[in-house]
Amino acid sequence: MQDNSSDFQVKLEKTVSAAIAKLSQADQGDIRIAKAHDAALDLQTLLTRPIKVAIGGEFSSGKSTFVKMLLGQHVVDMQASASAMPTVSFLYGAETSYRAITAQRSWKVRDIAALTEGELRGLDCLEIVADVPFLRQYEIFDTPGTADPSRSVDQLLTIATHADFVIWCTNATQAWRESERRMWENLPFELKKRSLLIVTHVDLPSVKPSMARLMKRMKKEAGLLFKKIIPMELLAASAARDKSGVVTNEESWVASGGSECLGAMAAISAEVRADVFANVVHDLENKILPVIAELEASTPQFAAYWMQELSKAKTKLHGADGAVTALGYLKLVEGVLAFIMESGGAQSAEAQKMAPRLQEAHDYFEDIRHKDGSEQNTEESNAIIAQLDWEFKHINILS
Amino acid sequence: MTFKTDSSLPSALGANLAAESHAVLALLEQLRGAIDGEEYDHLFEPSEEILKNAIASISFIGQVKAGKTSLVNALIAKPNFLPSDVNPWTAVVTQLFFDKPGGPHSGAHFAFFDDQQWDKFANRGGRLGELASEIPESEEKLKGVRLEVEQMKERAKKQLGDRFQSLLGKTHKFETATTDVLARYICAGDEPEALVKQHVQGRYADITREAAVFFEKEKFAFPVVMVDTPGLNDPLMIREEITLQSLEHSQIFVLVLSAHQAFSSADLYLVRILNALRLDRLVIFVNRADELTNPEKDIGAIRKHITKFMEKERPDIAVPIVFGSASCASSAMLGEASIDPTRVASMELSSAGAAKVKSNTKFESKKQQQAWDASGLPALEHEISKMMFDGPGQAWLTSARIDLDNAARLIQAKTETALDRLKQQQEKTGANKSRTKDKKPTPKFDAKHFDSECERLFGALRLVVERNMNTAWTEMKTGLQELTEQFIVEHDQEFAVYLQRAKKSKKTIPWSCDTTPLRRELNIYLNQEFPQIQKTVLGNIEYGVKKISDSMVESGLPAAKNLRINTAELAAQSASTSALSKIVPIDMDSSWWQGWMSKFMRTAKVREKVGRMIRAQFLPIQDELMGSMTKQLVTSSNAAIVSYQKTLNSLVDIITSEAERPQENAPKDISKRINELEDRVKVCKGVSAVLKKALAA
Structure with missing residues (x-):
């Protein structure tokens, strides 16, 4: 599935690039050509953009540890002011940099550890650009924990509407409670359908022996609300890969649920991409290819003849x-x-x-x-x- | 068992309360002993009844899977007695009685729902039903509960087949309560696929309304009932409902939190409900502290987090926070093999800062003792014990002391009357002329005058109390209305600004109308006003009683001076604001506001509607609040007055019956008899002196 879709992606990318090349050579003064050209450029960004994943969960549900496991490294340590942290977005970039973002403006931040709790509370988002291989594929939005009595607004609902899918973390010791179900209920159905439920802390001695029973209840109560429910031993999963995300301990990577989690993410990404492809194909067929066909239809027959004869005459x-x-x-x-x-x-x-x-x-x-x-x-x-x-x-x- | 629990140790739960209670009962016995078989039992009844029927009720509440059941098991020194599971498992409020006054002391009772009680859960009182059309979310929630009640019935029918109908409203009784039996009645159990065979877990859970298990005194020094409740924040809303409706029956609460996520919004919600119900005796137990990755550091942060909210919610009381681990405590009881030394070490680190508290649970093995001591349970027992003493304990003791003092005074009065007569006889016979003194002639008691005076004075007292209550009622009602209107105006201003902003941006900006501030204001107001009214009523009663006793003394009843009115219950009352808690679950949050806003787009309409809605929510409960409070005060002050009047009547009866007793011939051993009665008066005076001191303290 992954390979097929990436083959298809390559094909689409080629088509879009070819269209762009052709359209940029044609006269941009023609409004239809210009429009088609812009549309093709949009499709190119759409095809190459990373998948956006929002991470949600109640506070202390293991979200931060989960994000750390995904990235393969601790990009930023903000544990101390965890309760004041806004949504943190992780993007790919060769140079590490930070931006603070509010509804009105955004600015570069040198040292995020120097931000005070008050400053953090005023932000809508903290953007972190880092050279982490994982981020080439996925953009991560780590949202503040819900059910925290010191927060009145839950950012997840806003963030989720921009995300391709959500990963909800629940702590196995008190898994899937009413407050979580209620929060989840507020998200759009299409989004929930392709989201994951990660059960953290399953390695605790108080939980481990009864995981089968726990999973049975989880499947019954939350099974229809998620694409998949995956129990995970986050620390073991983290240890099973090196900093660049290469699996060093296959057995532990599989046993910890890491492999299943990343696999599921890839599968959902493929689904998201399939939707993107459908959109790309639709736009190509309706907005771009007809214009190019016209160009091709008129140029060699008449205009080409005209241009050829004209240049011959001019030389003579x-x-x-x-x-x-x-x-x-x-x-x-x-x-x-x-x-x-x-x-x-x-x-x-x-x-x-x-x-x-x-x-x-x-x-x-x-x-x-x-x-x-x-x-x-x-x-x-x-x-x-x-x-x-x-x-x-x-x-x-x-x- | 490799451990012993000893109820006689001073560290036993309830030991101090038991000691004081025994001391009062000892005085009572001393008095009883001094009156050689005469029929005074009815005088002892009130105080004896209070102390002998007293039982402290301790509820363990909190979110699902916080470890309430495991904690209860460890506290009662019966690890694994109540069944627990990795999934929410407790479906029924379970009462564990230890040394229940009047028994039983073994076995278990399980009472089943009947249709009427089910309806009570499904419809949760009339107010919510009325509001449902205004508050979409509450209707949804109520629908959920109703649906669940139907599902519960369906499931029970599947589980029980033909027997279902015949079981409703019945009680099952067991001679011995085993864990297997309990599992059948109180555990959630798994979904039955078809008709299941007998004796499976949770077989009766859906129809069980109440579970009670009975034990001897065992490790507890004072009778207690430990109440294990279904967890809150369960996706099955009916379980939360069951717990909330049980709260008002307990005196002391242990809020069990999981250290994994200590104090979330769901816990705050529960604290606010307790607050609204004026249930002040609260201990917070942070369970599973041994599962923290970095206990030393985490515990400080968790304590700070909890304290921050508790100080905001309850600035008036200091809520003790105890860190611990029920599983660590259980492992100590199960034997060395079950102990995980790293977790014990982790617990020792986490409780390093806590005061070391002695325990009445003694282990043979040092390792086990170490695990138990580190589990935080000794500290929790200590806090519960303290609350038992300060809370219900003080009220019981004061009440019993006053009643016993009155008994002593009555006996003294009767004895003195008899003594006077004997002495007069002695004088008449001239057996001891040397003792003749100038005796002040006591005014003759006039029973007729007493009756009419009594009627007049008690009537006046009742009238004063009633009048003051009415004045207070009107004032309070105005106060509450003013607060509500003030909130509406303030909220309207904020709302107008928001609406303008929303109009400009043409986007839905989340908005929440949080009525918490208003509820808190009302709560604060009522809690300020109530003690004032209480004080006035107490003052009225004190003044009236003084008048009455003065008049009685004048009427020839000098002993009336020493009788006390038992206002212990009245004085211990606190404002009952439970009506306020009814609107907690329908608090307006942003999600439904958004849906609601889109329906009413015209600004003026929306603002008007909001004001109306707040009024609709709050005005009717104000009447309910005042009604319940007035009733509370009137009932307890009337009870106090009636009981005082009864005591006075007893005194009159004693004196008149003694005075009207037909003259007998002087007994032969008159001096001996006089000595005996004088001794008896001494005992009475002694008892009164001890009680006076205790009551003054």
Whole structure:
């Protein structure tokens, strides 16, 4: 599934890149081309963006340990002011940097450990950019713990609407309580359907022997509200991989639930991507490919012929006097007119519309050919040709 | 068993209360002993009844899986007695009686629901029902509970088949309570797939309303009932409902938290309900402290976190916080093999700062003793014991002392009357002329005058109490209304600003109308006012009683001077604000506000509606609050007055019957008899002196 979808992704990415290349060569003055070009660029970002994952749970549910396990390393240690932390977003970047974000503004932060609790409480989000391989695929939003009596607003609900899926952490010692169910109830169904429930602390001696019974209840009470419920030994899972996320202890990685968790995340990502692909395919089919098809349909038949003949004529007439130039252009126009007539119905309707303009130009050249003042004739002839050239390229606008 | 529990040790739970109670009973026996078989038993009854029927009720409450059941098992020194599980397992409020006055002292009773009681749960009183149309969330929640009641019935029908109908409203009694039997009645059990065979866990849990298990005194020095409750914040809402409806029957509460997530919003909610119910005797036990990764550091942080909220919620009382581990305590009782030394060490670290408290549980093995001592349970027992003494204990003791003092005074009065007569006879016979003195003539007691005086004075007293109560009632009602209107205005201003902002941004910004501040204001107001009214009533009674006793002394009843009115119950009353707790579950939070806002977009309408809604919630309960409080005061002051009047009547009866006794011939051993009666008066005076001192303290 993963491979298929990544194959498909490669294919889509290629198509989109090709479309962008083609459209950027075409005339951007044409509004349809410009629109298609922008749409293609959007699709490119959509195809290459990381999957957004919101991490939720009540306070002390093991969220931070879970995030640390995902990232493979402790990117930031804010345990001391845990209760004041806003949502922390982890993004990929070669250079580590931090930004503080509020609804009104955002600014760079040098040392996040220096932020006071009061300052932290005022933030909507703390953005951390780090060179962690995991973040190339996933953007993580670690939301503040819910059910914390010192917080009045639960940020998860806002964050979740921007996320592709949510991972909810519940502590096995007091797993899946009413307050969690109620919070979860508020999320949109589509989102819940592809979200995960991670049961933490399953390695505790008070829980471990009865995990089967616990899981039975969890499946009964929460099974339909999540894509999957995964019990995890977070510390063991963390220890089973090295800093860059490479599994060093396969057995422990599997036993701790780490492998199942990452596997499930990948599967959900593939689902999300499949949706993205569907959108990309839809936009390609409806907004981009028709424009390109038009470009391809008109260019070789008429416009290409026109451009080719024009450049031939221009080379031949270089340095010639007015009468010769007018005669040369007269021949060119006659030739192109003949091309349109000969190919008849095979030409697009737009091309047919060019005939009167060519006829007009033909008459004009006939006229100036017999006049004196060759300098002026050359200038006039060139101007007429330039006008025609412009009109043919923008035939869509004219029609 | 490798351990012994000793109820006679001073460290036993309830030991100090038991000691004081025994001291009062000893005085009573001393008095009884001094009156050689005469029929005074009815005088001793009130004090004896109080002390002999006293039982302290301790409820263990908290969220699901905090470890309430394990803690109760460890405290009663019966590890694994009540069944527990990794899933929420306790479905029924279970009372464990130790030395229940009047017995039984063994076995177990399980009472089943009947349809009426089920309806009570499903419909939770009328007020919520009335409000349901205004508060979408409460309706939803109530619907949930109703649905669950139906599911419970369905499940029970499946479990029990044809017997279901015949069991409703019945009680099952067992001679001995085994863990297996308990499991059938009080555990949640697993979903029955089809008709299940007999004797499975949870077979009767769905229809069991109340479980009671009975024991001898065992390790406790004073009769106690330990109440294990279903956890709060259970996705099965009916369980929370069962626990909440049981709260008012207990005196002392142990709020059990899990150290994993100590004090969440759900715990705060419970504290607020206790607060609203004026249930002040609260200990917080942070269980599973041995499961913390870094106990030394974490415990300080957790304590700070809890203290922060408790100080805000209950600035008036210091709630003790005890860290511990029920599983560590159980492991000590189960034997050396079950002890995990690293967890004991972790507990020792975590309780290093706590005061060392002695325990009445003694182990043969040092390792076990160490695990028990580190488990935090000795400290918890100590706190519970203290609360038993300060709380219900003091009220019982004071009441019993006053009643016993009155008995002593009555006996003294009767004895003195008899003594006077004997002495007069002695004088008449001239057996001892040398002792003739100028005796002050005691005014003759006029029974007729007494009756009319009594009627007049007691009538006046009742009238004064009633009048004061009415004045207070009107004042309080105005006060409560003012607070509510003030809140509506303040809230309206905030709301208007919000609405403007919301209009501008054209987005739904979360908004919450938190009525907690109003509830708190009302609660504070009532708790300030109540003691005032209480004081006035007590003052009225004191004044009236003084008047009455003066008048009685004048009427020739000098002994009336020493009789006391028993206002212990009246003085121990606190404001009953339970009506306020009824609106806690329907507090308005942002999620339903958003849905609601979209329905009413016109600003003025919305604001008007909000005000109306707050009024609709609060005004009717104000009447309920005042009604219950007035009733409380009137009932207890009337009870005190009636009982005082009864004592006075006893005194009159004694004196008149003694005075009207037909003249007999002087007994032969008159001097001996006089000596005996004088001794008896001495005993009475001695008892009164001891009681006076105790009552003054």
